[in-house]
Amino acid sequence: MFPRTTATASVVTSASGYDLSGVRSQLQAAVAANQPPGLSLSLRHRNRLIFREAYGRLAFGVPFTTESRVFLASSTKLISMAAVMVCVDRGLIRLDDLVGAYLPAFRDMPVAGSTQRANPTIRQCMAHTSGMRGASAALDNPTITLEQAVAIIAQENTPLRAQPGT
Known part of the structure; x- marks a missing residue:
């Protein structure tokens, strides 16, 4: 035990x-x-x-503490969507805003098997049609910063596996 x-x-x-x-x-x-x-x-x-x-x-x-951050995967979908919609309701963002407007690492991303580049939207991310892959095992490290997490996610999703919206 x-x-x-x-x-x-x-x-x-x-x-x-x-x-x-x-x-x-x-x-x-x-x-x-x-x-x-x-x-x-x-x-x-x-x-x-x-x-x-x-x-x-x-x-x-790493010992699990009451301050530990953990990967909750699908458990966070409802909370994330509610938080995004609060931001939409307050006029802070729009669902069709490009993710790259907030996270430059996601601007003009190459698409696998294509010469095209793509710019996923917030709506596509929330609907799981952004062309990005699933979660990264590298994000399990509890000492990772937000900036490092963004860089890892962008790197592991370059190129996008599919054209956003498909």
């Missing part, structure tokens, strides 16, 4: 009457079975933190 790597708040068992020892044992058992290899959980009651712990390890043997 992996040791607890971060416990920034202890389980409240006396005054508040919470006994979350069962939660702790379930989390430890899940990590011990590598389902998943690491996790963190924070619980609040009436805006008071009553439980915050992390267990396991990330890629490269």
